[in-house]
Amino acid sequence: MHVAEHGSVMNVTVQRGSADTPTRTETFDVPAYDNQTVLDVVSWIQQNADPTLTYRFACRVGMCGSCAMMVNGVPRWTCRTHVSKVLDGNKINIAPLRNLPVIKDLAADMDPFFDKWVAAEGKHHPTRTREEEIAPVDPQAEERQAASAGIECINCSICYSACDTVTGNPDYLGPAALQRAWTLYNDAKDADRDAILDAVSGKGGCHNCHSMGSCTAYCPNELDPLSAIAGLKRATTRRFFGRRG
Amino acid sequence: MFSTCDIDRHDTDILILGTGGAGMFAALHAMQTAPEGTKVTIAVKGLIGKCGCTRMVQGGYNVALGNGDSVERHFMDTIEGGKWLPDQDMAWRLCEQAVVRIRELENEIGCFFDRNADGSLHQKAFAGQTADRTVHKGDLTGIEIINRLMEQVLSRPVEKLQEHRAIGLIPTKDGSALAGVLMIDMRTGKFRFVRAKTVLMATGGGPTMYKYHTPSGDKTMDGLAMALRAGLPLRDMEMVQFHPTGLLAGDHTRMTGTVLEEGLRGAGGQLVNHAGQRFMFDYDAKGERATRDVVSRGIYAEMRKNNNPDQEGVFISMAHLGPENVVKKFKGMVKRCADCGFDLAGGLVEVVPTAHYFMGGVVVDVDTRTAMEGLYVAGEDAGGAHGSNRLGGNGVANSTVYGGIAGDVMGADIRGMGALRDPDETVLEAELTRACHPLTRDPALVLPLRKQLQEAMWDDVGVMRTEAGLNHGLKRIAEISEELMEVGVAADSLAFNLTWHDWLNMRSLCDISEVITKAALARNNSRGAHYREDFPEPGAMIDSYFTVAQQKGDTVEVTREDVKFTIVKPGETILPDGEPDTLVAAQ
Amino acid sequence: MKVARAHPLWLAYILHRVSGIALALFLPLHFWVLSLALTDAARLDSFLTLTEMPLVKLAEFGLVFLLAVHLFGGLRLLAMEWLPWTAPQKTWAAAAVAGSLFVSGTFFLQAI
Amino acid sequence: MLDMRLYMAQRLSALVMAPFVIVHIGVMIYAIQGGLTAAEILGRTQGSLFWFLFYGIFVVAVSIHAAIGLRVILFEWAGLKGVALSVISWGIGLVLFAMGANAVWAVTA
Ligand SMILES: Cc1cc2nc3c(=O)[nH]c(=O)nc-3n(C[C@H](O)[C@H](O)[C@H](O)COP(=O)(O)OP(=O)(O)OC[C@H]3O[C@@H](n4cnc5c(N)ncnc54)[C@H](O)[C@@H]3O)c2cc1C
Numbered sequence A: 001m002h003v004a005e006h007g008s009v010m011n012v013t014v015q016r017g018s019a020d021t022p023t024r025t026e027t028f029d030v031p032a033y034d035n036q037t038v039l040d041v042v043s044w045i046q047q048n049a050d051p052t053l054t055y056r057f058a059c060r061v062g063m064c065g066s067c068a069m070m071v072n073g074v075p076r077w078t079c080r081t082h083v084s085k086v087l088d089g090n091k092i093n094i095a096p097l098r099n100l101p102v103i104k105d106l107a108a109d110m111d112p113f114f115d116k117w118v119a120a121e122g123k124h125h126p127t128r129t130r131e132e133e134i135a136p137v138d139p140q141a142e143e144r145q146a147a148s149a150g151i152e153c154i155n156c157s158i159c160y161s162a163c164d165t166v167t168g169n170p171d172y173l174g175p176a177a178l179q180r181a182w183t184l185y186n187d188a189k190d191a192d193r194d195a196i197l198d199a200v201s202g203k204g205g206c207h208n209c210h211s212m213g214s215c216t217a218y219c220p221n222e223l224d225p226l227s228a229i230a231g232l233k234r235a236t237t238r239r240f241f242g243r244r245g
Numbered sequence B: 001m002f003s004t005c006d007i008d009r010h011d012t013d014i015l016i017l018g019t020g021g022a023g024m025f026a027a028l029h030a031m032q033t034a035p036e037g038t039k040v041t042i043a044v045k046g047l048i049g050k051c052g053c054t055r056m057v058q059g060g061y062n063v064a065l066g067n068g069d070s071v072e073r074h075f076m077d078t079i080e081g082g083k084w085l086p087d088q089d090m091a092w093r094l095c096e097q098a099v100v101r102i103r104e105l106e107n108e109i110g111c112f113f114d115r116n117a118d119g120s121l122h123q124k125a126f127a128g129q130t131a132d133r134t135v136h137k138g139d140l141t142g143i144e145i146i147n148r149l150m151e152q153v154l155s156r157p158v159e160k161l162q163e164h165r166a167i168g169l170i171p172t173k174d175g176s177a178l179a180g181v182l183m184i185d186m187r188t189g190k191f192r193f194v195r196a197k198t199v200l201m202a203t204g205g206g207p208t209m210y211k212y213h214t215p216s217g218d219k220t221m222d223g224l225a226m227a228l229r230a231g232l233p234l235r236d237m238e239m240v241q242f243h244p245t246g247l248l249a250g251d252h253t254r255m256t257g258t259v260l261e262e263g264l265r266g267a268g269g270q271l272v273n274h275a276g277q278r279f280m281f282d283y284d285a286k287g288e289r290a291t292r293d294v295v296s297r298g299i300y301a302e303m304r305k306n307n308n309p310d311q312e313g314v315f316i317s318m319a320h321l322g323p324e325n326v327v328k329k330f331k332g333m334v335k336r337c338a339d340c341g342f343d344l345a346g347g348l349v350e351v352v353p354t355a356h357y358f359m360g361g362v363v364v365d366v367d368t369r370t371a372m373e374g375l376y377v378a379g380e381d382a383g384g385a386h387g388s389n390r391l392g393g394n395g396v397a398n399s400t401v402y403g404g405i406a407g408d409v410m411g412a413d414i415r416g417m418g419a420l421r422d423p424d425e426t427v428l429e430a431e432l433t434r435a436c437h438p439l440t441r442d443p444a445l446v447l448p449l450r451k452q453l454q455e456a457m458w459d460d461v462g463v464m465r466t467e468a469g470l471n472h473g474l475k476r477i478a479e480i481s482e483e484l485m486e487v488g489v490a491a492d493s494l495a496f497n498l499t500w501h502d503w504l505n506m507r508s509l510c511d512i513s514e515v516i517t518k519a520a521l522a523r524n525n526s527r528g529a530h531y532r533e534d535f536p537e538p539g540a541m542i543d544s545y546f547t548v549a550q551q552k553g554d555t556v557e558v559t560r561e562d563v564k565f566t567i568v569k570p571g572e573t574i575l576p577d578g579e580p581d582t583l584v585a586a587q
Numbered sequence C: 001m002k003v004a005r006a007h008p009l010w011l012a013y014i015l016h017r018v019s020g021i022a023l024a025l026f027l028p029l030h031f032w033v034l035s036l037a038l039t040d041a042a043r044l045d046s047f048l049t050l051t052e053m054p055l056v057k058l059a060e061f062g063l064v065f066l067l068a069v070h071l072f073g074g075l076r077l078l079a080m081e082w083l084p085w086t087a088p089q090k091t092w093a094a095a096a097v098a099g100s101l102f103v104s105g106t107f108f109l110q111a112i
Numbered sequence D: 001m002l003d004m005r006l007y008m009a010q011r012l013s014a015l016v017m018a019p020f021v022i023v024h025i026g027v028m029i030y031a032i033q034g035g036l037t038a039a040e041i042l043g044r045t046q047g048s049l050f051w052f053l054f055y056g057i058f059v060v061a062v063s064i065h066a067a068i069g070l071r072v073i074l075f076e077w078a079g080l081k082g083v084a085l086s087v088i089s090w091g092i093g094l095v096l097f098a099m100g101a102n103a104v105w106a107v108t109a
């Protein structure tokens, strides 16, 4: 492959620092190529210019959700973001994901995100065991469709970083965890819908969402946590008035 | 630099390395079977559930669930696909337990698998299968399996050591058993030694020493390199599976090598060479629909014919199927290509064979036990179940089945084990020194050496092999390996220092590259993924042997062992009389 | 670090919030003015004559507008949360709200 | 922050207010035709049980609604929490209610 415009370089600003060193930015000139993602840009810096730069990735194809960063102020999966999509003149600004603690440079600590996933009862409550046959499920059933809508979440935390409610409200479970809860609530196989509604009705629950929709706007997989959370609000309200969902 | 006094010492009962299908299932099962109060710890190079290849599984999970299909048929396909090299007891257990494991995944773990209109599980056939057997969730099966496993693990009281990289298996002083594992807490850069009564190694192999490769970036053969140093025997190490269609986008991008899914060819996708001509029918009557190894060799041969550094690969073309149809049918793949700047639906996308899966691994028994007491191995790190070729869909079945077994077995074995074992401090010190080696040299770039190694493996130990090429490769690997020892990493900031880990990755890759090459030299025939141009014949099936590599002093020695046909002999079948050869309607 | 927020739902959210705050700030004033009726009807009257001033008229219009914006924004939220509407239904609802806003807006402008 | 109870209180008070606001705006538009005078307002409202209940319920609802709304904003944007937050939001609610009640009394008594 060939260099896009021979010898052209991009001006890349990267946020550096960790819990115990102050945050600062550094700027690098990175050669531009035809096929180049933001992850490639970050990797180039670490591999060629500054070996101490820290970032995180694994699958490099948008499946693991570990490479998300703020790119020009927008949370994105860097392995699937072509440079041409974000280049601002010849500049790019890269920072760690918002709304999470930074471990070092571009690597955020995702533990709070997953702690909340669990706190939202984001796990299956079995109705059958491995000794039993697999239950038939009608793929067209309304519930199944509602559950399927959010199933492909890769827990990349992009929605969590996009949401201003998370910023202001550290207890808020956030869009991904709540979407997972809604998926489970609609799963005919799940045994404990009440536990799910209890988990999303507390201090940090679904009722804190202001429907600002940044989650849905920025989810790289085109999922719709906004509507899933509305579903939870509906289900909890129905239960509040004494009707089962 | 560091001394063993600087090592943080930590104890647990059951230690699991890796959080792919094998590691996660082991953790869940260990908690079910171990006595109350047993401490289970997971250590992983990345974040729990967010690294490794199980998450990247696209096609699906092989399991015989009736409708004409049977465990026997699954078993026969596995043996024949592996060209009679698989350990038959392991392959049998894989096929038999997959049935239980899929029910566990759906019923207890909560996976969503695609359904037929009547509500039953949808199953399809990968190349090399004689029944519609592969259970899936769209073409993102791995995400579904790993996410559901991850939730279960995260919501249980397991000790989590994330971004902890295992670097050495430390035996007891008399060498009879494993005492624990030395690791680096990557976030702080500090060493941590974890003692455990039982350790499962499930670090997932990963042939990322090839110029083009599919596995996730965290997989660099660390587990096998540790096992090699610990003196354990490794089998089938010449068996590297290439996927025929990896994306080729230049060597400056991490996208290069990633998989364009098998289904593209199944649906009628055409491969054309630099001159715009289809070529697969020159190599096989099934054309583009031939098995992975055949198509990979076809593409490789075309590339070699063209031999043009500016236009290396061949092209996959889908446009004749109607771009709108392609977009509809392969939405995810089209979007992925588009994100990277390629038009899969309407244009040509350049592809190359890409190293995908490693059939070789540590010699284990059907209970995942190894030659070393206290050490268990499961998943892609373990050898034997697939022989010379892994069927599509058998990889994730293997890791989940044997991970679960490992958990059960460790949970039971631990009852008979007394106190934690003390490590051999000299081995501990040697491993520490080894990891610190680059910190004592002048800093230099690691990347150029990684590229050199990847070129060497691709050229000389790749899709097609010859004795001369392999020997040449061996020389190149030795040179690169030596050069690596002179490449330093700045020692002033070891916290989350990726470059130090790049160096350690290279160390593991160099060590295992040598073993692959030596094992390839030891096999004078062509079976499955291993193709010798100087020995193109497979040899008599009844005389099948597998290779076993082991570190002896300073060198790696490779021997051959006869395959034991414990269940079925070549030329025979365990299918009942009168069963059809295949249940899959010809496409 | 700026965060991209320029999408309609976020703007609707911020509008709803700002109008809510403005209403909440205006409300005590409104109550105070009305309570003058009890203590000093004359002062209330002098206040009310203020409403003839263009600037005050404008401010008043602003308030009524805010109330309308907040009302419709709030009803929109309630609909989104409680009514299991499909995407096209939501589009129709949005169109209806826009229409009624337009009508009521013109009405206000006529009135003052 | 907003648990189920507060959420329901805020949404229900909003629902209650919605028709009131519409009527209120309507009356205002009607009333301001030709200028506002105290006498005109009072003439309409004074001694009317209907308007007393109308504005009374309105005041209760708006106090609840605004107090909860501001509570959320103070938490999210001003970082107020714990006792301070509770005291202030109760305070807002009570002050609004007191002033509102006073006003309703003034115009309807
Ligand atoms: C793109 C792709 C598609 C695939 N599609 C299919 C398919 O459709 N069907 C199928 O059956 N198989 C498929 N496979 C193969 C399948 O993914 C693997 O066979 C299987 O998932 C391996 O599971 P595992 O648990 O052994 O390893 P992995 O899932 O790879 O997990 C390994 C774990 O070990 C960790 N680790 C590595 N080194 C260290 C260390 N030094 N210290 C601590 N932890 C470490 C890793 O970070 C990771 O968590 C595919 C593979 C790829 C790459």
Ligand code: HEM
Pocket (backbone or CB within 6 Å): A209, A210, A211, C016, C017, C018, C019, C020, C021, C023, C024, C025, C027, C070, C071, C073, C074, C075, C077, C078, D010, D011, D014, D015, D017, D018, D021, D062, D065, D066, D068, D069, D070, D072, D073
């Ligand atoms: C007319 C009927 C009204 C309706 C239907 C209504 C509806 C709503 C709703 C649904 C919310 C929740 C927003 C969210 O959580 O994102 C809200 C918030 C709010 N409302 Fe109202 N409201 C009304 C009247 C009022 C009035 C008269 C006031 C002024 C005192 C007011 C002040 C507030 C405030 C301050 C908020 C908080 C805003 C936020 O959290 O962003 N509302 N309103």
Ligand code: SF4
Pocket (backbone or CB within 6 Å): A065, A152, A153, A154, A155, A156, A157, A158, A159, A160, A175, A176, A179, A218, A219, A220, A221, A222, A223, A225
């Ligand atoms: S909902 Fe979308 S943005 Fe949020 S974690 Fe899941 S995949 Fe990422």
Ligand code: F3S
Pocket (backbone or CB within 6 Å): A162, A163, A164, A165, A166, A174, A175, A208, A209, A210, A211, A212, A213, A214, A215, A216, A225, A226, A229
């Ligand atoms: S961005 Fe946040 S406020 Fe709700 S709609 Fe999405 S979670």
Ligand code: FES
Pocket (backbone or CB within 6 Å): A057, A058, A059, A060, A061, A062, A063, A064, A065, A066, A067, A068, A077, A078, A079, A080
């Ligand atoms: S590296 Fe896995 S999603 Fe980007």
